[in-house]
Amino acid sequence: MARELLRPPRPVGVSDGWEALSDGLAVQRIHLHRAELEEASGKGAAECGLPAQAVPLALLRRPEPPADAATPVVTAAGLLALVTVPQQVGRTSGTSQLAPAASSVAEALLVGTPQGAVADAVRAVCAASAWWVGAFAVLRHLGGHHITIDDDVTDTVPLATLTEATRAVALGSALRVLRRHLQQNGDDDPEVRAAYCRAVTEAVVTEAGMPALLESLAELRLVDLVSNALPWRGQFLKYRSGLGAGQVE
Numbered sequence: 001m002a003r004e005l006l007r008p009p010r011p012v013g014v015s016d017g018w019e020a021l022s023d024g025l026a027v028q029r030i031h032l033h034r035a036e037l038e039e040a041s042g043k044g045a046a047e048c049g050l051p052a053q054a055v056p057l058a059l060l061r062r063p064e065p066p067a068d069a070a071t072p073v074v075t076a077a078g079l080l081a082l083v084t085v086p087q088q089v090g091r092t093s094g095t096s097q098l099a100p101a102a103s104s105v106a107e108a109l110l111v112g113t114p115q116g117a118v119a120d121a122v123r124a125v126c127a128a129s130a131w132w133v134g135a136f137a138v139l140r141h142l143g144g145h146h147i148t149i150d151d152d153v154t155d156t157v158p159l160a161t162l163t164e165a166t167r168a169v170a171l172g173s174a175l176r177v178l179r180r181h182l183q184q185n186g187d188d189d190p191e192v193r194a195a196y197c198r199a200v201t202e203a204v205v206t207e208a209g210m211p212a213l214l215e216s217l218a219e220l221r222l223v224d225l226v227s228n229a230l231p232w233r234g235q236f237l238k239y240r241s242g243l244g245a246g247q248v249e
Helices: 014-032 034-040 070-076 080-089 099-109 117-142 159-185 190-207 210-217 220-227 237-241
Strands: none
Touching: 014 034, 014 080, 014 117, 014 220, 014 237, 034 117, 070 080, 070 117, 070 159, 080 117, 099 117, 099 159, 099 190, 117 159, 117 190, 117 220, 159 190, 159 210, 159 220, 210 220
């Protein structure tokens, strides 16, 4: 019986390793701080250094589970944990103030893209991104400054800052889904290719505001989440400089 030819594995570059490291660190941080997240879900916004509109319980509201068809596409992008952790850890009450920002990113990128597994995957990772920003925002008052580390973060983060952070993480996650899909399946689908081009263009536009956004976020875990989410000159900067990660833990 003739053997089926196997597709050669996709080359893995250094940035792919950093991407996996960043993903793993984010997941580890959530699980390390499950008790703090549980405690924060019963607190008011001010107690967690959040604006009045951003109640911790609402920020921890789990998004709708992804469609079954989206799972293989999300998995191929290496983002399965991004969508499964919110389902495991997220709460069932409240309405996240950050969810509309994530949804708007998905819909802007998917203009003209037909319904299907790729579109479902983009929507799933964008929705999950709002949860991740919300979860680390809830933990923000327990962390240190992203540069000095030992300095506690005690100020209140503006809702506009969290909204912009959500857009950045959603954009980076969507871009990753679209890029990996095109890498693995070819670029014959013009709608997916157009969505990818829109994502790249938006990432270029977003880069100009990243330094100010990170300074406003201030706290190490939130800064790591946002700064490593999408391609820009500061992505994986700590890894490139040899500073490592996980200093707080």
